[in-house]
Amino acid sequence: MASSLNITAATADPALLDLPWHLPLETWPKENIAALPKGLSRHTVRFAHLGNHVIAIKETLLDLAKREYEMLRRLEKRDVPCVEPFAIISNRQDSDGGELPAVLITRHLKFSLPYRAMWSQGLREQTAKRLVDALALLLVRLHLIGFFWGDVSLSNTLFRRDAGKFAAYLVDAETGQLFEGRLSNGQRENDLEIARVNIAGELMDLLASGKASDIDPNQISQRIVDKYHELWKELTAVEVFDSSESWRISRRVERLNELGFDIEELSMVKDDEGHTVKIQPKVVDAGHHARRLLLLTGLDVEENQARRLLNDIDHYRLEHGRPGADEEVMAHEWLSNIYEPVVTAIPAELTGKLEPAEIFHEVLEHRWYISEKAGADVSLEQAVNSYVREVLATRRDEAAYLGTTTITEGLTLAEPVPTGLIVVADDDEEGDWRDKV
Numbered sequence: 001m002a003s004s005l006n007i008t009a010a011t012a013d014p015a016l017l018d019l020p021w022h023l024p025l026e027t028w029p030k031e032n033i034a035a036l037p038k039g040l041s042r043h044t045v046r047f048a049h050l051g052n053h054v055i056a057i058k059e060t061l062l063d064l065a066k067r068e069y070e071m072l073r074r075l076e077k078r079d080v081p082c083v084e085p086f087a088i089i090s091n092r093q094d095s096d097g098g099e100l101p102a103v104l105i106t107r108h109l110k111f112s113l114p115y116r117a118m119w120s121q122g123l124r125e126q127t128a129k130r131l132v133d134a135l136a137l138l139l140v141r142l143h144l145i146g147f148f149w150g151d152v153s154l155s156n157t158l159f160r161r162d163a164g165k166f167a168a169y170l171v172d173a174e175t176g177q178l179f180e181g182r183l184s185n186g187q188r189e190n191d192l193e194i195a196r197v198n199i200a201g202e203l204m205d206l207l208a209s210g211k212a213s214d215i216d217p218n219q220i221s222q223r224i225v226d227k228y229h230e231l232w233k234e235l236t237a238v239e240v241f242d243s244s245e246s247w248r249i250s251r252r253v254e255r256l257n258e259l260g261f262d263i264e265e266l267s268m269v270k271d272d273e274g275h276t277v278k279i280q281p282k283v284v285d286a287g288h289h290a291r292r293l294l295l296l297t298g299l300d301v302e303e304n305q306a307r308r309l310l311n312d313i314d315h316y317r318l319e320h321g322r323p324g325a326d327e328e329v330m331a332h333e334w335l336s337n338i339y340e341p342v343v344t345a346i347p348a349e350l351t352g353k354l355e356p357a358e359i360f361h362e363v364l365e366h367r368w369y370i371s372e373k374a375g376a377d378v379s380l381e382q383a384v385n386s387y388v389r390e391v392l393a394t395r396r397d398e399a400a401y402l403g404t405t406t407i408t409e410g411l412t413l414a415e416p417v418p419t420g421l422i423v424v425a426d427d428d429e430e431g432d433w434r435d436k437v
């Protein structure tokens with residue numbers, strides 16, 4: 001009964017008491033359920049409306065719920081991309097006084113999709129590679145802070161569009177362990193092997209269900225191993241060079257920045273003769289471009305989106321620069337004169353299609369496309385109007401997807417879904433989405 005509930009939450013929300021906790025999740029009424037696609041899970045999981053938000057609810061053992069809740073909070077404090085822990089509810093009882101499982105509640109990550117939803121229209125091998133690349137980057141970030149995942153997979157990850165690529169978010173931390181300092185090589189390789197095997201199995205399952213074709217599960221699953229090792233080496237490897245090549249220090253920092261990482265400390269040691277220099281990044285922090293954009297403009301976006309927006313700010317400074325106007329002043333001018341007019345030009349009924357930063361990125365891509373087609377520069381205003389009319393209006397909302405059983409076969413859904421069609425745009429090898437929406 002509601003009076004026996006035990007609620008642990010970072011933020012008190014009285015609306016939690018209005019949900020039917022006396023019912024097993026599988027039998028919750030439709031009016032409480034948010035019909036969103038979700039990945040495979042060993043637990044019963046449902047999405048539910050809570051005020052103006054959507055929450056994900058997972059039935060599990062109380063000890064596991066407490067452990068995962070605390071782990072997600074610790075990861076969140078370290079700025080790791082993961083779902084936000086919201087509450088734990090225990091002491092649930094049905095109408096007859098029978099015991100029901102405890103639940104872990106997390107906030108739904110807006111504009112995110114599980115990988116299986118992306119395959120509902122038969123996405124291409126190139127998209128599979130981009131998802132794996134995003135997961136490899138997430139795994140590197142986790143290992144850098146000493147987190148051993150223990151169950152790395154596409155199913156335990158959510159993906160958001162990030163300027164033509166994807167950003168990966170950890171969803172399930174049930175098996176995770178957080179150690180002091182970086183993990184040992186054995187722990188890292190163990191996590192990586194778990195990832196390789198799980199991804200191969202997930203892709204084979206998609207092939208068997210007919211949701212994917214022309215992909216090589218073994219090749220794509222091996223990609224996470226190769227991409228991970230490439231990133232880890234760049235971020236942590238010792239580099240030795242002649243003392244006359246000091247420019248290589250700056251180049252190493254630049255390469256890390258290009259990958260989206262900042263160096264908090266760099267160890268530099270000369271040999272006894274002073275002929276060679278050895279450098280090694282000590283602490284590497286992700287989100288270089290996102291942090292810089294946030295400081296300049298207050299915009300909080302994904303890393304690749306930030307990179308694209310910063311490039312546009314640099315272009316704006318070249319065109320409109322004047323003596324005495326520093327970077328911060330010009331960035332705020334760009335925000336007022338370029339970014340905000342584009343975002344506010346989007347009709348209210350279309351704002352749920354994509355995140356504002358992703359819309360801005362696509363407007364820039366569309367402007368280049370139609371300018372090339374016209375053989376002349378097209379104004380930003382013309383590009384926005386054309387984009388809204390020809391591209392955005394044809395897309396389905398990524399803020400809250402609805403689907404049909406026709407295309408969600410093989411997907412676990414929060415509830416039998418209402419009418420409506422999921423159309424997930426694919427990106428081809430050049431990142432061109434225009435003919436796929």
